[in-house]
Amino acid sequence: MLRGFLLLFVLTGVALVAILGFRGQKGSQPPFELFPDMVRQVKVRAQAPLGFFADGRGPRLPVAGTVPIGYEMPNPENTPSGAPPGESLSHQRVAFSAGTDYYNTGKMGDRWGTGIPIEVTPQLMERGRERFNITCAMCHGATATGNGITKQYGLATVVTLQDDRIRKMADGEIFNTLTNGKNTMMAYGPNIMVADRWAIIAYLRALQRSQNASINDVPEEHHAEMEKK
Numbered sequence: 001m002l003r004g005f006l007l008l009f010v011l012t013g014v015a016l017v018a019i020l021g022f023r024g025q026k027g028s029q030p031p032f033e034l035f036p037d038m039v040r041q042v043k044v045r046a047q048a049p050l051g052f053f054a055d056g057r058g059p060r061l062p063v064a065g066t067v068p069i070g071y072e073m074p075n076p077e078n079t080p081s082g083a084p085p086g087e088s089l090s091h092q093r094v095a096f097s098a099g100t101d102y103y104n105t106g107k108m109g110d111r112w113g114t115g116i117p118i119e120v121t122p123q124l125m126e127r128g129r130e131r132f133n134i135t136c137a138m139c140h141g142a143t144a145t146g147n148g149i150t151k152q153y154g155l156a157t158v159v160t161l162q163d164d165r166i167r168k169m170a171d172g173e174i175f176n177t178l179t180n181g182k183n184t185m186m187a188y189g190p191n192i193m194v195a196d197r198w199a200i201i202a203y204l205r206a207l208q209r210s211q212n213a214s215i216n217d218v219p220e221e222h223h224a225e226m227e228k229k
């Protein structure tokens with residue numbers, strides 16, 4: 001009984017050494033790893049090629065139109081897409097300024113003011129449309145009805161901006177909401193230049209009107225066309 005066990009033990013030992021080899025022995029096969037954990041992982045190495053991307057290049061070039069961290073923030077003089085329209089002279093240097101006037105705070109004295117403090121031009125509306133679609137639409141939806149894509153991912157508190165309350169809200173209060181956030185909405189002041197915030201509000205007003213338009217909003221000369229449809 002004992003002899004049989006010893007024989008089996010020795011044979012097993014010999015078999016193990018035959019299969020796994022001596023300690024420190026070099027082999028051409030990669031070592032067998034029981035728990036490799038994170039010893040080897042798919043990752044980008046500096047200056048090394050990578051098969052993951054079609055061009056075989058590991059380090060990536062910055063995406064066109066993005067601003068890498070650490071670079072100068074856009075200001076009206078070097079904004080890639082040009083200066084935001086309507087930027088008044090006194091604000092040209094401080095695109096993310098924190099002055100105390102209506103333009104910078106939305107407040108007139110100690111109450112919310114209303115009105116767009118820069119000239120509303122077709123370019124400003126276009127800029128507002130672009131900025132709204134980039135910074136607001138994923139939550140509030142392209143027509144501001146509160147049905148952006150984030151809703152499907154569980155952001156349940158997003159509100160419609162077509163609400164009567166928001167429609168009647170002073171522009172200055174909306175400006176403050178964008179700048180500093182409100183309840184569960186984050187602050188977008190650090191991401192959006194002051195002039196662009198006003199462009200967004202001007203565009204939002206147009207969106208609100210577009211969802212509540214009557215025949216009187218259509219220029220007289222187009223009425224006949226409307227009736228045909």
Ligand code: HEC
Nearest residue numbers: 135136139157158159166174177178182183184185188200
């Ligand atoms: C990440 C999602 C998200 C984005 C992006 C976002 N919002 Fe909101 N917004 C919310 C949520 C959530 C609320 C509801 C806040 C609350 O009352 O809890 C809200 C509320 C508001 C309100 C109503 C505030 C009030 O007084 O009730 C306004 C106005 C508004 N957003 C405008 C904007 C504009 C303009 C933008 C683009 C610059 C924007 N939001 C971008 C999530 C977002």
